[in-house]
Each structure stands twice: as C-alpha cells, then as structure tokens.
Amino acid sequence: METVNLTSNSLSPEMQSNSDRVEKQSPAEKRAACLQQLLEISKTDGVAALSELQAHAAALASELAIPSTRDEDWRFTDLSKIVAAQFVAADGKASVSTDAIAGFVLPEARSSRIVFVDGVYNPELSDLSAADNVTVGNSDALATVSKHVAQLPGSEEVFTTLNTATFADVAVVHVAKKAIAETPLHLLFVSTGSNRISQPRCMVVAEASSQVSLIEDYVSLGSAQGGDGSGFSNAVTEIVVEANAQVEHSLIQREAMGSFHIGKTSVIQAQDSRYTNIAVQIGAALSRHNVETHHQGTQVETNLYGLALVAGEQLADTHSNIQYNHPHCQSDQLYKAIATDKGRSVFSGRVGVPKLAQQTSAAQLNRNLLLSNKARVDTKPQLEIIADDVKCSHGATVSQLEDDQVFYLQSRGIDRDSAQHLLIEAFAAEILLKLPVASLRETLTATVTQRTESAI
Amino acid sequence: MGSSEVILSVKGLTASINGTPILKGVDLEVKAGEIHAIMGRNGSGKSTLSKVLAGHPAYEVTGGEVLFHGEDLLELEPEERARKGVFLAFQYPLEIPGVSNLDFLRASYNARRKEQGLEEVDAFDFDDVVEEKLDVVKMDAAFLNRSVNEGFSGGEKKRNEILQMALLEPSLGILDETDSGLDIDALRTVSEGVNQVANENNAMVLITHYQRLLDYIKPGFVHVMYDGRIIKTGGKELALELEEKGYDWIDEKLAAGVA
Numbered sequence: 001m002e003t004v005n006l007t008s009n010s011l012s013p014e015m016q017s018n019s020d021r022v023e024k025q026s027p028a029e030k031r032a033a034c035l036q037q038l039l040e041i042s043k044t045d046g047v048a049a050l051s052e053l054q055a056h057a058a059a060l061a062s063e064l065a066i067p068s069t070r071d072e073d074w075r076f077t078d079l080s081k082i083v084a085a086q087f088v089a090a091d092g093k094a095s096v097s098t099d100a101i102a103g104f105v106l107p108e109a110r111s112s113r114i115v116f117v118d119g120v121y122n123p124e125l126s127d128l129s130a131a132d133n134v135t136v137g138n139s140d141a142l143a144t145v146s147k148h149v150a151q152l153p154g155s156e157e158v159f160t161t162l163n164t165a166t167f168a169d170v171a172v173v174h175v176a177k178k179a180i181a182e183t184p185l186h187l188l189f190v191s192t193g194s195n196r197i198s199q200p201r202c203m204v205v206a207e208a209s210s211q212v213s214l215i216e217d218y219v220s221l222g223s224a225q226g227g228d229g230s231g232f233s234n235a236v237t238e239i240v241v242e243a244n245a246q247v248e249h250s251l252i253q254r255e256a257m258g259s260f261h262i263g264k265t266s267v268i269q270a271q272d273s274r275y276t277n278i279a280v281q282i283g284a285a286l287s288r289h290n291v292e293t294h295h296q297g298t299q300v301e302t303n304l305y306g307l308a309l310v311a312g313e314q315l316a317d318t319h320s321n322i323q324y325n326h327p328h329c330q331s332d333q334l335y336k337a338i339a340t341d342k343g344r345s346v347f348s349g350r351v352g353v354p355k356l357a358q359q360t361s362a363a364q365l366n367r368n369l370l371l372s373n374k375a376r377v378d379t380k381p382q383l384e385i386i387a388d389d390v391k392c393s394h395g396a397t398v399s400q401l402e403d404d405q406v407f408y409l410q411s412r413g414i415d416r417d418s419a420q421h422l423l424i425e426a427f428a429a430e431i432l433l434k435l436p437v438a439s440l441r442e443t444l445t446a447t448v449t450q451r452t453e454s455a456i
Numbered sequence: 457m458g459s460s461e462v463i464l465s466v467k468g469l470t471a472s473i474n475g476t477p478i479l480k481g482v483d484l485e486v487k488a489g490e491i492h493a494i495m496g497r498n499g500s501g502k503s504t505l506s507k508v509l510a511g512h513p514a515y516e517v518t519g520g521e522v523l524f525h526g527e528d529l530l531e532l533e534p535e536e537r538a539r540k541g542v543f544l545a546f547q548y549p550l551e552i553p554g555v556s557n558l559d560f561l562r563a564s565y566n567a568r569r570k571e572q573g574l575e576e577v578d579a580f581d582f583d584d585v586v587e588e589k590l591d592v593v594k595m596d597a598a599f600l601n602r603s604v605n606e607g608f609s610g611g612e613k614k615r616n617e618i619l620q621m622a623l624l625e626p627s628l629g630i631l632d633e634t635d636s637g638l639d640i641d642a643l644r645t646v647s648e649g650v651n652q653v654a655n656e657n658n659a660m661v662l663i664t665h666y667q668r669l670l671d672y673i674k675p676g677f678v679h680v681m682y683d684g685r686i687i688k689t690g691g692k693e694l695a696l697e698l699e700e701k702g703y704d705w706i707d708e709k710l711a712a713g714v715a
Contacts (some may be wrong), residue, residue, distance in 0.1 A: 262652040283465060360538035383536050402550075403513065403553055404516070405550050405552055407511075407512055407513065407534060408546065408549070409550070409552070409560075410511070410533070410535045410538070410541075411510050411534050411535075411537075411538050412513070412535075412538055412546050412547075412560070412563075412564035412567070412620060412624075413535050413538040413539045413561055413563075413568050413571075413624070414535060414564060414567060415533070415535045415567075415568030416533070416535065418563075419535075422555055422563075423550075423552070423555075425554070426552060426553075426554025426555045426603075427554060429554040430553070430554055
C-alpha cells in the first residue's frame, strides 16, 4: 500500500504531527481531505451580495476532491505536490508598498490599474484615473453584473467551485453598451507568498457593441519585497461578451517559480462578438490554464493564443475548449510552448462542433520547441465534429532548434549563441507580438531569453 | 593579373559527412578580380565544397588545407569566416519565421563592419544603406519588413541572398546553384546583381549545373568537378563544351585514363 512512502524522514514537520491520521488515508481520501482543507483555509466572509451562491458552492465543494491523473482532464498533470503542500490562509494583512509593485506597473496602463493583493482589492496600489468609459472596481461595484457570476457552463469544476465558495472579493469590469475603453486595463493580482492560498476572481461584462482591452496579470512579490516564492493562486475569470462587442484579453501568469497557479477563463459570446485571448504562462512550479468559450449566437469569432515557457522542473498545462452552438462562427487557436531543462508542457485543445453549427471555421495549431532532451511535451487535440459542412483543422508539432537555421545565421556573421537566442525569441515572438502593450512584449521577451540561457 | 592577391587557396581538401568521403582532394586557387565557375553533375561534391568553405558543421574536414588571405580558414567558426569576408549564397536559403529581414540584414551588416573596424550603423542610418542596395537586385522594400525568406518565392529568396552579398561586400562570394530554378527575368536580375558586386578586389565562385548562367556572368575559369575532385580546368569555352556534350565524355576519358 501507499504507506511505504510515509517514512518519517519523508514527512514535513507539519505532516508528522498528523502522521497517524495520514497513514490511514488512501490516496483518494488524501485528495478529498486536501480539498476540504483548502476550502477550510480559504474560507472568508465572502461577498455579501453573493452569499447564497457562495454557500451553495461550498456545499458542492464539500463533496469534491483534488483530481488525480486518472481523471482524463488531468492525465498529464499530477497534482500530488499540491496535495502534499501545506498552505495557509491569505488573511489580507500582508502589507504591500507601492515600491514593491513598481516593477509590475505597465507604463501604458499606469493610471488604468486595479490591484488585488492575495485576491483582495487594494485601493492604495490602484490608480484608475485614466480608465475611461468603463466601470472598474471590486465587489462594491458588482451591482448589475452580479447576476452573471458563476453562471457559465463548467462552474461546477472542482477548482472553480473552490474559488466560488471562498473568494473574498471580485474584480469587476463593466463596459456599457457602445462604450469604447481606449486605454488598456491592467488587472494586477499580487501574491505575497509564504504558502498563502488566494482565490482571485474577475467578472467582466462587455455590453453590446462595446470594446475593451484587458491585461490580467498574476505576479508574486520578489524576495526583496518579502516574497518567498511560494503560494497557491486559484483564479477564476468570467467574461460575458454581448452582441457585437469586442474583448481583447491578455493573460500573463508570471508568479514565483516555487508557487502553484490554477486559472480558469470562462467566456460566453453573443452573436457577432469577437473575443481574443493571449495567454502567457511563464511562472509557477505548476500551472494550469483552462480557457473555455461558449458561443451563443451566429458569426462569433474566437481567437485563442498562448505561449508557455517551462524551465527547471516547471510544468505548464493549457486546456482550451471552444464549444460551438450556432452556424457561421469561427475560431483560430495557436498555442506554442518552449520547454527546456526538465520542463514539461501540456496542451489539450477541445473543439466541439455540433450538428447545428454548420459553416464553422475552426483552426487549431500547437507548436512546441524542445530545447533539452529531458524536457517533455504532451499535446492532445480533441475535435468533436458532428456538423458536416465545416472547415476544421488541427495540428501539433514538436521541434528542436534547426541546425541549418543556426548555420544560416552564422554564415551571415551572427555568432552561434546569438543565432540560437534569435531563433528562440522568434519562436516566442509570434505570440508575444500579439500583446497590446510594448512594455510587456519587451519584458517577456527578455524573460524568454534569460530562462532559455541554459539550453544554449 | 598574375600579381593579384590570392584570396583563396585550397590544397588537397578532403571532407566527409557521416563517415562517407565526399571531397577527395580538391585543389583550387582564386585570386582577386577573378570569377570561377565550378560545374559538375549532382553528387560530384560541388555543394559540399561550398558548405565546407563556409563551415557547415555537418561536414568533417579529413585532410588538406584552405587558406583565405593567407589565414587558415578551417580554424574559424562559420560566423568568423563570414565577418572576414566569406559569403555563401545558399542553394536553398532558410526561412526564419519571426525574424524580420531588416533586423537580420542589419545584424549581419554590423557584424561584418565590426570585424572591419568600422562603426556599427543604427536602425535609422541602415535604412539608407539598405535602400541603395535594394536597387542591385531590384527588390521591393516591402520584403524588408517580412520575416527572413518566409513565404518568399524561389526567385525572391535568391534575390535576397544577393542583396545580403551586396550589403556585406565579401572578398569571396560563393554562389551555390543560385541560378537553379530561376526564370529568365530572375536569372538576369540575379546575374546583374552579382556583376555589380564583383570587382577587382574580390572574387566570385559560381557553382552551377547550367551553362546558361555563364551567358550573364562571364567566368575567367571553368572547373569540372567529378567524384570529389576538380579534374579539369579551362576557360569559358569548357562550359560550352560541357553544355553541348554533357558529362558523359568525361566518364569516357576517365575510363580511358586520360582526363
């Protein structure tokens, strides 16, 4: 049985105190107990206006467990490190100075920034003076959008349920009908570390014919600011894109390398709307991004792009899911990953095209660059196509730096190291160049170069 | 011309790939102001020679020597050879998605200038430099903003190679089947480009299957490569002879032990 693993020297001090209890548990029981513990630790007063919803989710969560790799959706991503870890409540008391987040401020969104620390709004760190034609706030600004919270399909998923049951606050973005928010909005979620678990939550509603660009950004305090690089963020963002509205959504996960991040983006799109997601996953020891879009009308356009960078022993997992329900809709997906050292990247892309979704156009491509023979990539396209008059494509590639490309660059006077950097940057650039602000493009390109140094 | 500087001196060069010998003792001397053509069948070792001179890592040099301006070329990394003035126009130029042609050209141009002890050129000034060179190959400036060779037609890729050569002003240009697959307009453009770059201080080595290229670029020397060696050298009349008779007569001569 599993008990052979539980020798005393493999136990952390915290676990030793519970060792009698732990030894009697099966792995399944441990996964259930872990979730209950996370639920208990994360418990907050919640948001008054949503108390019924949160209580309902808490009841649901009490029946759930952390998934195992036997669960198809988690086949390649083993959560046992989360089960084994000991997290503590994010009590919201960690004090964070303006200086501590200065490095994360985007010049292009300096005054259209809302900051949440461990999932709780921090007005002192926020500056919304330039956020035009849009309502941005925390749960106090929920008002008319509260009815949308946790209403999208998939809200019963375990980590989403955990978040719904326990979030202390909500980041709210509400773009009124025909309003055009010119300045990108920076939603900055700061993790303070020290094994704190936080439950960041976002609710975005773009009303008919409106337009907005969001930058959802997960960061950890650096060691100079008191961060120790640990922690667990379990984030959920829901986005309602009403008729003819356009939402451009950049999602940057650049948390500390010792932390865990599980994030969900759930989108519902009405007719003639366009939603674009550009996700960059470069942080955390283990990260998962679930992105789901549900179509509720014709001529919907969905674009999902992503770049994952895994170095050291990082694992980054992206699960995309586009559910068509109407004719004449289209989607484009391009997910890229760079894996070096012992890094692991996982991609699963589901596209559902039922009978009534004729004239669908859906493209999906997953490209991976392996820079080390110990790195690993798992990729799984899942197309479920019932309609017969559609244009659907999918593909996955895994490649290494091509010697002939490196030689070509060398033959033009560019040294071997620079040539390799150039090729890696170029691979990443296809996604990074889609980001709407230059400062992020530059910062993230530099990170890619630095993190892949060991492969060159 | 007899007193011109020797740019390239190849003696008894042998090289193999994955243990298979391809070059079996190549001798070649190229002086400033000269244009050489190396002809031969597929598999005779022409392209291998060009790649070995440029420093392709897949080939192992097993013997012989190569001097470039009197310096041991084989000791140098590919990028060092390029900076010192060896230029290989690729038979199949690589596509580099995500790297802008303009940035690539500037990085390359500056690497060469740095080696020459000249000041590097910033993005702004480089626009003027490249603008002027575009005329050499009649290339549209729109190509500069695209990724290197990505989605270029065969002819556009070859023009881009000659544009690079025009920018880098090498002292030795090696053109590996630059003419293959080009229509007559592209062939003329590329040839005129090469003729504009060629001068009394540099040298060109054209590697080709077809005599047609030599209607536009006039070589002083034509070499025939066969089974990893240069077995015959002559003037441009040799190219015409090859065009007319094919390579079979060489087989016959070799069989008779004459060549």
